[in-house]
Amino acid sequence: MKKLLTFAVLLISLQAFTQGQLQKEASGNLSYSSGQVMQLAQAIPADKYAWAPQAGVRSIAEVFAHIVSANYFFASKLGAKIPEGVKMETIEKDLKTKDAIAAALKQSYESIIGAVKNLKDGDLAKKVEFPFPGEYTDMSAVLIAAGHSNEHLGQLVAYSRMNGITPPWSQTK
Numbered sequence: 001m002k003k004l005l006t007f008a009v010l011l012i013s014l015q016a017f018t019q020g021q022l023q024k025e026a027s028g029n030l031s032y033s034s035g036q037v038m039q040l041a042q043a044i045p046a047d048k049y050a051w052a053p054q055a056g057v058r059s060i061a062e063v064f065a066h067i068v069s070a071n072y073f074f075a076s077k078l079g080a081k082i083p084e085g086v087k088m089e090t091i092e093k094d095l096k097t098k099d100a101i102a103a104a105l106k107q108s109y110e111s112i113i114g115a116v117k118n119l120k121d122g123d124l125a126k127k128v129e130f131p132f133p134g135e136y137t138d139m140s141a142v143l144i145a146a147g148h149s150n151e152h153l154g155q156l157v158a159y160s161r162m163n164g165i166t167p168p169w170s171q172t173k
Contacts, residue, residue: 071108
């Protein structure tokens with residue numbers, strides 16, 4: 001009986017320890033990648049924002065604007081309110097200047113990170129509808145948002161290096 005009680009206490013303690021674990025780790029991942037995305041947004045000169053590797057491919061500005069749009073999309077799926085004045089239908093076309101993009105990146109990352117942090121464990125299995133095929137949950141939205149941010153960070157690193165810009169965190173002194 002003593003062993004069973006000890007095991008039960010251990011199990012309850014373990015469950016308490018893991019409460020919010022996904023939210024903590026995913027928001028930490030998003031915070032880290034957002035820092036690097038925003039450092040690149042500052043490091044890339046404004047005159048390079050229109051650069052694209054070829055016709056029909058997103059420019060640097062369009063990749064940043066896409067990240068902003070996606071951050072709001074995923075945050076809204078997790079219950080966050082889209083900030084006043086943000087037009088989801090045209091956001092990728094509206095964001096053109098380096099300053100506007102930097103401000104929008106900051107606000108959009110605050111939105112998605114806040115939405116992830118505020119997610120309750122009991123909601124992780126809640127179904128969420130996406131405009132693409134498959135079954136998704138709030139946990140899916142969190143994982144896809146983190147992966148999406150990192151995917152486009154890699155794209156922006158490649159774009160930067162193609163333009164002779166070393167990411168700030170990679171520079172040697």
